[in-house]
Amino acid sequence: MAAKRQPSTERRDEKTMADVTVTHVCDDRFQIETRGHVVLADQPRRDGVEVGPTPVELMVMALATCAAHYAVGYLRAHGVPSEALRVDCRWTMRPEPPRVGRVELVVTPPAGLDPAIRGGLLDAVDHCSVHNTLRQPPSVVVTLSGDVLSERAAG
The missing domain is CATH 3.30.300.20 (K homology (KH) domain)
Structure with missing residues (x-):
């Protein structure tokens, strides 16, 4: 289910750009989505297993x-x-x-x-x-x- 968009605080001299959605995956890992692109981010782990910056x-x-x-x-x-x-x-x-x-x-x-x-x-x-x-x-x-x-x- 898509999140509701919050009321815009955009000024007249600003142009709305693409939305970004960050979803918690597990531990300190997150999935970031914008314009059909997906990036994974996390935090450094002691075991060295990381999925992204x-x-x-x-x-x-x-x-x-x-x-x-x-x-x-x-x-x-x-x-x-x-x-x-x-x-x-x-x-x-x-x-x-x-x-x-x-x-x-x-x-x-x-x-x-x-x-x-x-x-x-x-x-x-x-x-x-x-x-x-x-x-x-x-x-x-x-x-x-x-x-x-x-x-x-x-x-």
Whole structure:
């Protein structure tokens, strides 16, 4: 049975995107679904048996993938082959509250890239949607199903 959709808190300058549904599978394992795609996530286990990345790893992976996507788009727009493009990512955690403390993206462009294209590539990567979201965090409204959004939370 599909969950009821909560009242929208969307603003006029926002566009609704696909819904994401997370379902508990067992232990610390979850199934994530959006637009017909399924991803499994879990937490590290002492026995080493894992089915997917952690939620925090998924967030950092999203940033690195978004950067790669913008890099490829920029290269394509300038007629530069992008097959050898690579984005490596290192990140750290901070305590109190637990959160990602630093993310370092290293973009390796195709060999022999024109210096004029390199600067633009860095600018393009720096403006990916996930990075923009981290710069200007979204409002996050959490409710329990069946609850009505309060005026304060929706505003």
